[in-house]
Amino acid sequence: MSSTLCLSRLAGMRRRAPDGFRLLHSTTRCATAANVTGASTRAGIQASQLQKSLTTTPKALVPKEELIFGHVFTDHMLTVEWTTKRGWGSPQIKPYGPLKLDPSCSVFHYAFECFEGLKAYRDAQGKIRLFRPEKNMERMNNSAERLYLPQFDGKEVVECIKELLRADRRWVPEGRGYSLYLRPTLISTENTLGVHRANSALLYVIASPCGPYFPTGFKAISLYCDESNVRAWPGGVGNKKLGANYAPSVGPQVAAENKGYQQVLWTIGKDHELMEVGTMNMFVFWRNENGERELVTPPLDGTILPGITRDSILELTRSWDEFKVSERKINMKQIARASGEGRLLEIFGAGTACVVTPVSRICFQGKDYEIPLDPNNPSSQAGPITARIYETLFALQYGETASDWSVVVD
Amino acid sequence: MSSTLCLSRLAGMRRRAPDGFRLLHSTTRCATAANVTGASTRAGIQASQLQKSLTTTPKALVPKEELIFGHVFTDHMLTVEWTTKRGWGSPQIKPYGPLKLDPSCSVFHYAFECFEGLKAYRDAQGKIRLFRPEKNMERMNNSAERLYLPQFDGKEVVECIKELLRADRRWVPEGRGYSLYLRPTLISTENTLGVHRANSALLYVIASPCGPYFPTGFKAISLYCDESNVRAWPGGVGNKKLGANYAPSVGPQVAAENKGYQQVLWTIGKDHELMEVGTMNMFVFWRNENGERELVTPPLDGTILPGITRDSILELTRSWDEFKVSERKINMKQIARASGEGRLLEIFGAGTACVVTPVSRICFQGKDYEIPLDPNNPSSQAGPITARIYETLFALQYGETASDWSVVVD
Numbered sequence: 001m002s003s004t005l006c007l008s009r010l011a012g013m014r015r016r017a018p019d020g021f022r023l024l025h026s027t028t029r030c031a032t033a034a035n036v037t038g039a040s041t042r043a044g045i046q047a048s049q050l051q052k053s054l055t056t057t058p059k060a061l062v063p064k065e066e067l068i069f070g071h072v073f074t075d076h077m078l079t080v081e082w083t084t085k086r087g088w089g090s091p092q093i094k095p096y097g098p099l100k101l102d103p104s105c106s107v108f109h110y111a112f113e114c115f116e117g118l119k120a121y122r123d124a125q126g127k128i129r130l131f132r133p134e135k136n137m138e139r140m141n142n143s144a145e146r147l148y149l150p151q152f153d154g155k156e157v158v159e160c161i162k163e164l165l166r167a168d169r170r171w172v173p174e175g176r177g178y179s180l181y182l183r184p185t186l187i188s189t190e191n192t193l194g195v196h197r198a199n200s201a202l203l204y205v206i207a208s209p210c211g212p213y214f215p216t217g218f219k220a221i222s223l224y225c226d227e228s229n230v231r232a233w234p235g236g237v238g239n240k241k242l243g244a245n246y247a248p249s250v251g252p253q254v255a256a257e258n259k260g261y262q263q264v265l266w267t268i269g270k271d272h273e274l275m276e277v278g279t280m281n282m283f284v285f286w287r288n289e290n291g292e293r294e295l296v297t298p299p300l301d302g303t304i305l306p307g308i309t310r311d312s313i314l315e316l317t318r319s320w321d322e323f324k325v326s327e328r329k330i331n332m333k334q335i336a337r338a339s340g341e342g343r344l345l346e347i348f349g350a351g352t353a354c355v356v357t358p359v360s361r362i363c364f365q366g367k368d369y370e371i372p373l374d375p376n377n378p379s380s381q382a383g384p385i386t387a388r389i390y391e392t393l394f395a396l397q398y399g400e401t402a403s404d405w406s407v408v409v410d
Numbered sequence: 411m412s413s414t415l416c417l418s419r420l421a422g423m424r425r426r427a428p429d430g431f432r433l434l435h436s437t438t439r440c441a442t443a444a445n446v447t448g449a450s451t452r453a454g455i456q457a458s459q460l461q462k463s464l465t466t467t468p469k470a471l472v473p474k475e476e477l478i479f480g481h482v483f484t485d486h487m488l489t490v491e492w493t494t495k496r497g498w499g500s501p502q503i504k505p506y507g508p509l510k511l512d513p514s515c516s517v518f519h520y521a522f523e524c525f526e527g528l529k530a531y532r533d534a535q536g537k538i539r540l541f542r543p544e545k546n547m548e549r550m551n552n553s554a555e556r557l558y559l560p561q562f563d564g565k566e567v568v569e570c571i572k573e574l575l576r577a578d579r580r581w582v583p584e585g586r587g588y589s590l591y592l593r594p595t596l597i598s599t600e601n602t603l604g605v606h607r608a609n610s611a612l613l614y615v616i617a618s619p620c621g622p623y624f625p626t627g628f629k630a631i632s633l634y635c636d637e638s639n640v641r642a643w644p645g646g647v648g649n650k651k652l653g654a655n656y657a658p659s660v661g662p663q664v665a666a667e668n669k670g671y672q673q674v675l676w677t678i679g680k681d682h683e684l685m686e687v688g689t690m691n692m693f694v695f696w697r698n699e700n701g702e703r704e705l706v707t708p709p710l711d712g713t714i715l716p717g718i719t720r721d722s723i724l725e726l727t728r729s730w731d732e733f734k735v736s737e738r739k740i741n742m743k744q745i746a747r748a749s750g751e752g753r754l755l756e757i758f759g760a761g762t763a764c765v766v767t768p769v770s771r772i773c774f775q776g777k778d779y780e781i782p783l784d785p786n787n788p789s790s791q792a793g794p795i796t797a798r799i800y801e802t803l804f805a806l807q808y809g810e811t812a813s814d815w816s817v818v819v820d
Contacts, residue, residue: 070603111653193480235640243521
């Protein structure tokens with residue numbers, strides 16, 4: 001799909017839905033500073049105090065065709081130390097290198113850890129761009145709060161991340177679909193075995209160049225609806241980006257693969273309400289029981305990760321004003337019935353890594369349900385709404401379509 | 411309570427319940443080797459290959475009166491590295507020191523980590539003893555399996571732990587109630603950001619001398635029944651000793667403290683079925699609806715940690731054959747009703763750190779329920795069954811009562 005097509009579609013959106021489009025530009029409300037934990041005498045993170053110590057032995061760049069997600073890291077990392085007594089120290093940009101931690105450190109024992117994932121894109125003019133980074137900072141503060149890890153002013157950390165990007169500028173690959181994946185991470189550095197809140201912590205950001213998720217065009221995936229394992233539950237921590245939510249997902253993922261499916265469809269309850277797909281949010285585009293065209297994603301009831309791609313898709317499709325857009329519960333029985341009645345139009349997962357991933361098949365209670373892709377193009381691996389969302393977001397992320405969701409680094 | 415009293419009680423138990431006592435000695439069935447992950451060409455852990463490199467700068471011992479749980483560590487640690495390709499390497503005993511890990515290591519991002527807790531006791535003859543260590547190894551293998559971390563032969567690791575204890579012998583404090591807490595830990599050492607099974611891992615054991623949990627006699631605790639947060643869920647990982655289960659518990663714990671209670675009472679479902687107390691298993695001793703004296707603990711339905719102290723208490727009290735012993739669901743409504751009808755006799759938590767902890771009060775839906783302690787001794791902070799279980803286990807752990815639950819190191 002060409003960028004011209006994408007832009008014309010977004011232009012169409014602007015014409016058709018001026019109110020909706022305003023929504024797209026109203027989200028800077030989320031960029032306000034998060035609360036800083038603790039007494040005001042303890043220091044917050046201040047980008048103005050950032051100290052740089054650049055490497056004298058820069059690594060060779062890996063040819064971008066050879067990049068594997070999360071395997072190669074840049075020359076530098078950003079670190080900020082925190083203690084209960086002093087608060088946050090000076091942000092540091094320093095050569096990428098190992099962390100030295102006591103074996104009693106509570107990050108190894110009790111999973112005091114949370115993280116974020118966002119990308120830096122190189123636009124057609126060579127400028128580096130971030131996409132809604134303040135949303136990642138907001139979510140990271142929510143995760144930190146849940147674990148009694150220290151919070152911080154997200155705007156300051158975004159400024160520090162921009163400095164890291166300036167230091168590692170050559171690592172942001174050129175080309176549509178390429179990006180530099182950023183991984184802000186917050187861990188306890190407390191060296192005692194009691195299960196209690198950490199008195200010291202480390203915030204760090206590492207960066208890994210990566211290629212397009214779909215280098216040769218979309219590849220639709222198959223899902224296995226896991227009836228034994230539950231990713232999250234009411235009163236749990238499924239809506240926070242904690243390490244704790246991830247390691248337990250690997251067993252079910254391997255089991256799904258062993259059955260011949262690519263990812264887990266996480267559901268909950270006796271009705272098998274949809275939750276997430278692998279590590280992505282889930283969207284269903286269908287003709288609902290009332291005959292309306294509707295895009296549905298599970299609501300943020302505490303069990304679902306509040307994805308930034310999810311949020312962007314909701315705002316974007318609402319601004320289109322072409323079909324109903326709902327955050328509401330939807331279950332496998334409804335999916336199965338819609339499938340039988342020809343009302344199921346598209347299903348896709350959404351996340352930072354892939355933007356969107358089309359789904360072509362779901363195994364539920366021993367039966368495979370085929371999910372339509374593009375009825376007008378049998379060779380396509382994505383439905384028209386899925387592809388259009390992908391192209392629209394892509395154009396926003398790479399600055400091809402102007403918006404204040406895209407933040408220029410320099 | 412004197413050790414004589416304790417011994418006579420155990421002797422009484424033997425007289426009264428020979429069949430039950432046999433049970434106590436039949437648990438070595440659990441000591442059989444756990445499955446070793448992967449192909450047989452990959453090496454298992456072999457204690458015979460253990461290599462020692464002892465410190466040349468031993469630390470000064472901390473006076474035992476000054477010990478705080480989990481703050482002081484011994485001179486050495488045990489480490490065993492694992493990779494997918496080669497399996498387990500040679501066990502190493504080496505000076506206690508920091509772990510050097512890449513910031514991309516998946517233990518920091520996805521909580522690929524599990525642990526165990528057990529103690530080494532110094533008996534009256536100066537010998538060092540472990541208590542049912544094979545049970546810890548069995549549980550650790552179950553935790554590892556759930557995270558696709560490597561499994562191992564528990565008997566071999568127990569032999570390695572014995573070697574660590576020989577190297578750090580002087581760190582096992584003398585005196586009843588003192589012990590050396592051992593912390594086997596298994597973490598991923600995989601340095602990539604994809605969420606998938608680890609291709610490298612590190613098993614390590616560190617040791618921390620600690621004092622009695624109740625240095626001046628029992629102190630009963632108050633519980634706050636948390637209705638907002640749920641520790642574990644059917645289909646989750648509450649029955650595994652994963653780091654993932656711990657960090658999320660700190661927020662609810664702080665909230666309980668802020669309300670004036672000491673620990674969280676975890677419940678689940680609309681009936682508030684009892685789950686755990688803080689990080690302990692929970693026991694209720696009562697006169698049930700049928701008028702029977704009964705010791706109840708929630709069943710191992712997948713949401714409850716299979717505690718080794720829990721298991722020991724069940725075997726021990728069943729061997730007494732004095733009251734009904736049940737693993738079954740019990741909820742707060744039943745507790746409240748029993749409290750009102752004077753049928754509630756004792757409640758206690760059970761775990762490695764404390765052995766047992768009496769409960770004196772539970773706040774449920776805004777109302778405080780007083781839990782009886784010892785009706786014959788108003789100054790006592792523990793009910794008679796709670797105290798008797800404590801003394802009986804204590805005598806077994808310190809080798810005052812002979813049993814094959816206690817393993818002599820040398």
